[in-house]
Amino acid sequence: MNVPIDSRAFRTALGSFATGVTIVTTRGPKGEPVGNTVNSFSAVSLDPPLVLWSLGKRSYSFKSYLSADHFAVNVLREGQDELSRRFARSLDDKWAGLEFETWDTGCPILPNALAVFECKTAYTYQGGDHVIFVGEVLNFDHDPTGKPLVFWHGGYHHVTR
Incomplete structure (x- = not known):
């Protein structure tokens, strides 16, 4: 007999x-920049280079990601807490006043990210109330000396060595 799981617990x-903590970015149907804070990022394979992340089907920008051919994963570094909060909210214009660059796919690349992975959407899988996106990494960059922004027990934390 299965006991119902308390979703809050x-x-x-x-x-x-x-x-x-990452911000996954893409371009919407009219070419507008789209971005969401995501902590479900994970490596999948080295050969071919694959990564994954998931997004709730009720997310405001869900359809933009589902129809996009590419996305970029921007791994945040210590001190980018506010940037993470900004992209975690449903704001009309998360991009107001924010500078970014683009690489080959045109996906927004955030300045000072600890690492960036520019990807072609390879697969999508249904996962309950989320969809799992698997991307083939086309290009990447990273800062080997920086420290990551970490999320644990509902808050941001710093890595100590």
Whole structure:
């Protein structure tokens, strides 16, 4: 007999797992920049180079990602807490006053990210109330000396060595 899982308690238990923080970006149907804070980022394969992340089907920008051929994963560094908060909210214009660059695919690349992975959408999978996006990495860059922004138990933390 399956006992129903309390979704709030489940979410709290998941918060026991420390994650890095990313902002995944793409272009919307009219070419507008789209971005969301995501902590579900993970490596999948080295050969071919594949990464994954997931997004809730109720997300305001869900259709933009589902119809996009490319996305970029911007791994945040310590001190980018406010940037993470900005892209975690449903704002009319998350990009107001924010400078970014573009690489080959045209996806927004955030300045000072700890690492960036520019990807071609390779696969999507249904995952309950989320869709899992798998991307083939086309290009990447990283700062080997920086420290990541970490999210754990509902808050931002810093890595100590």
